[in-house]
Structure formats: C-alpha cells, structure tokens
Amino acid sequence: MPDPYKTLGVGRLATADEIKKAYRKLAKKLHPDLNPGDKKIEAQFKEISAAYDMLSDAEKRRKYDRGELDDNGNPRHPGGFTAGGPWGGARAGNGGRAKTAKDFGLDEDDNDEIFKDFFGFGRGRTGLKMRGADVTYRLEVDFLDAVLGGKKRLGLADGKTLDVTVPAGTEDGAQLRLKGQGMPGQGGAPNGDAFVEIGVKAHPFFERDGFDILLECPISLNEAVLGGTIEVPTIDGRVALKVPVGSNSGTQLRLKGKGILNPKSKQRGDQYVRFVVTLPRDGDADLERIIRDWAKAHAYDVRGKFGLKTS
Known part of the structure; x- marks a missing residue:
C-alpha cells in the first residue's frame, strides 16, 4: 500500500x-x-x-x-x-x-x-434500505367525470384495485400523485408513489376551452327567423335559452357560470352556445316554393364585403 x-x-x-x-x-x-x-x-x-x-x-x-x-x-x-x-x-x-x-x-x-x-x-x-420505485398508470375518464369530478377504479400493478378521486376541472394529460401506492420499499423504507396520467375522452357535443364550455346548437329555420325559447344541454343538465329573432348561424350567446370550476379561483367558467341554422334533412317542397316567391320581392346582399354580388 x-x-x-x-x-x-x-x-x-x-x-x-x-x-x-x-x-x-x-x-x-x-x-x-x-x-x-x-x-x-x-x-x-x-x-x-x-x-x-x-x-x-x-x-x-x-x-x-x-x-x-x-x-x-x-x-x-x-x-x-x-x-x-x-x-x-x-x-x-x-x-x-x-x-x-x-x-x-x-x-x-x-x-x-x-x-x-x-x-x-x-x-x-x-x-x-431502499425506497420503493414509483410507478405510472394511465386512466381514461369520461368528459363529464373530468369536468365535474368523480371516482374511478384503477387496477394496480400488484393486481389490487384503487378508487381514484378525479378532481373537478381535471384536464386531459393531468397527472395525479397517489402517495405510497407505488412499489414496496426494502428494509423498512417507504413505498414509492403512483402517478396517474388522466386521459379525457371526447364528448359528443361539448368542447372545452380553458374553463369554458363551447356548444354548437342547431336551430330550425323558423326559430332563426321568428325567435323563441329552446332547451340546451349544459354539464349540469338542461336549461332554457331564448333565441333572438333573426338569429344567424354563428350567433353566440353566453350562459354565465355554466362552465368548469377553476380549482384555484374557485370560480366557474361560462358556456358559449353558437347557433347553426339547420334546414329540413330531406328538403321540403312547400318551403322551397315559399322561399322562391319571397326571394323575388326581397332580394338582399350577403356577400358584399367580398366584392361579390348576391344572385
């Protein structure tokens, strides 16, 4: 030496x-x-x-x-x-x-x-003496379970199951930490943690924008022209909404406080309802006749901003 x-x-x-x-x-x-x-x-x-x-x-x-x-x-x-x-x-x-x-x-x-x-x-x-390893899981949840919160069952690596609380307002890709639910520690050391990545499934008609909800809502021709009161879905259930007279496709109304809870501010976002004027699916001969007669006496310009003449 x-x-x-x-x-x-x-x-x-x-x-x-x-x-x-x-x-x-x-x-x-x-x-x-x-x-x-x-x-x-x-x-x-x-x-x-x-x-x-x-x-x-x-x-x-x-x-x-x-x-x-x-x-x-x-x-x-x-x-x-x-x-x-x-x-x-x-x-x-x-x-x-x-x-x-x-x-x-x-x-x-x-x-x-x-x-x-x-x-x-x-x-x-x-x-x-060694702390247990962390493990990662992916959990798919429905849109409403993510925005409203709820419990989902998760299968663990050891064959056991665990009820996971999904907080209201959880976004797609968010990660939850379950302390001590990872692999066992050695020599009396603590267990590792489980990290759960949340995948949020698409909804048939709701769309998320931050903490707001976007909804495209079809309205009939008579509702667009004459106005009226209709029912629209929200994440909390149905609500009544007044359609203004002469509503076009693209007309947008706000339902205040009908959006998603912001966990930091504890305030809810809004829901925006965008109208889409929808004609009868299979056409209608009477409607075509009425519109043809009406158009002869009531022609109006809708594409003037393009420098194009309406036929």
Missing part, C-alpha cells in the same frame, strides 16, 4: 476529523456495494480502508510517524524485515472477514451516510 497520507489525500498534520472526512469522501466513490463486480474499485477501496485503519488509530499513527510501522501497518524489524502480509496484523486479527464500518472507526450512521449521500437511501442494520 502507498503512503496512507497520500492514499487519503491529506497532509501529515491533518486532524482526526480531516482524515475521517477524506475517507468518507473517497468511500462514497469507491465502496464495493456501490460498484459491484469492479475489481479495480474494490482494490482501491481496500487501500483507502487500510490507510484509514492506520491513521484513525492514534497509537498506530504515532508509531507510523516514528517509523516503527511500515506503510502496511506492519512492525519494522532490524534489517528492514517486516512481519505479516500486505494487510498487516490488523487483517489477520479480523479473522479474514470483510471489514465493517466499525473496523474502520466508523459507526453505522457514518456508513449509512455514505449511501444516503450517494443514492438518497441508506442501509439499516439488517440490510439494504
């Missing part, structure tokens, strides 16, 4: 705390448990561990500084002969087993801290 001071990267006047700090910094990178199967890293870890084993022991350090111990911690004998193998007496006294944090002057909290700093988890006295 090289000079233990050089191995840990500290000076000969380094304090015990500085030596401990240097060892822990190197151990975070070189710990075998963090680099499984890497023989080179394992050899380097043995070197820094042996160096720390020597320098963290005040008596061994004094003997090394006086030249009574070689770089491996073995006693120097007259003529330059040293006893023991490359790991010295400390290795033999350890029964050949892998050294623990206590062997290197570290308590369990110190060793655990190496793992926490590196991975964000620690190791308990009974083995690896």
Whole structure:
C-alpha cells in the first residue's frame, strides 16, 4: 500500500476529523456495494480502508510517524524485515472477514451516510434500505367525470384495485400523485408513489376551452327567423335559452357560470352556445316554393364585403 497520507489525500498534520472526512469522501466513490463486480474499485477501496485503519488509530499513527510501522501497518524489524502480509496484523486479527464500518472507526450512521449521500437511501442494520420505485398508470375518464369530478377504479400493478378521486376541472394529460401506492420499499423504507396520467375522452357535443364550455346548437329555420325559447344541454343538465329573432348561424350567446370550476379561483367558467341554422334533412317542397316567391320581392346582399354580388 502507498503512503496512507497520500492514499487519503491529506497532509501529515491533518486532524482526526480531516482524515475521517477524506475517507468518507473517497468511500462514497469507491465502496464495493456501490460498484459491484469492479475489481479495480474494490482494490482501491481496500487501500483507502487500510490507510484509514492506520491513521484513525492514534497509537498506530504515532508509531507510523516514528517509523516503527511500515506503510502496511506492519512492525519494522532490524534489517528492514517486516512481519505479516500486505494487510498487516490488523487483517489477520479480523479473522479474514470483510471489514465493517466499525473496523474502520466508523459507526453505522457514518456508513449509512455514505449511501444516503450517494443514492438518497441508506442501509439499516439488517440490510439494504431502499425506497420503493414509483410507478405510472394511465386512466381514461369520461368528459363529464373530468369536468365535474368523480371516482374511478384503477387496477394496480400488484393486481389490487384503487378508487381514484378525479378532481373537478381535471384536464386531459393531468397527472395525479397517489402517495405510497407505488412499489414496496426494502428494509423498512417507504413505498414509492403512483402517478396517474388522466386521459379525457371526447364528448359528443361539448368542447372545452380553458374553463369554458363551447356548444354548437342547431336551430330550425323558423326559430332563426321568428325567435323563441329552446332547451340546451349544459354539464349540469338542461336549461332554457331564448333565441333572438333573426338569429344567424354563428350567433353566440353566453350562459354565465355554466362552465368548469377553476380549482384555484374557485370560480366557474361560462358556456358559449353558437347557433347553426339547420334546414329540413330531406328538403321540403312547400318551403322551397315559399322561399322562391319571397326571394323575388326581397332580394338582399350577403356577400358584399367580398366584392361579390348576391344572385
């Protein structure tokens, strides 16, 4: 082993705390448990561990500084002969087993801290302690369940089911977090979380625009010309709406407060109803005759803004 001071990267006047700090910094990178199967890293870890084993022991350090111990911690004998193998007496006294944090002057909290700093988890006295993995699901919900809120059943990875509360106003692509519903933790660590991505199904006639609802509503020719009161659907149910006399396709009315709840402002948006004048599906001979006679005496321009003449 090289000079233990050089191995840990500290000076000969380094304090015990500085030596401990240097060892822990190197151990975070070189710990075998963090680099499984890497023989080179394992050899380097043995070197820094042996160096720390020597320098963290005040008596061994004094003997090394006086030249009574070689770089491996073995006693120097007259003529330059040293006893023991490359790991010295400390290795033999350890029964050949892998050294623990206590062997290197570290308590369990110190060793655990190496793992926490590196991975964000620690190791308990009974083995690896690791938070469970997060999992992601996708849940398809109906339009009205998303805008009004409700409960939907979700199948989990372990075969269980869970009732998920979908908040009112949930948008397509929104993600819900279910704390602790992910994969189990190890060694007593907490479970991971489940993240549920919401997919909102299209509605047959409602369309969402922010927190407003858009609705295209067909009206008959007589309703467009003469006006009247009709029923229109909202996300809360049907409401009465007055059609103004002479309404065209594209005429738009607002139903205040009939939109979607904004979870931040706690205010609801509006619903906008856009009229589409709709003629009889199969045509009507009487209507054609009446309109033909009416048009002869009541021609009017509707495309003048295009610079085109109405026929």
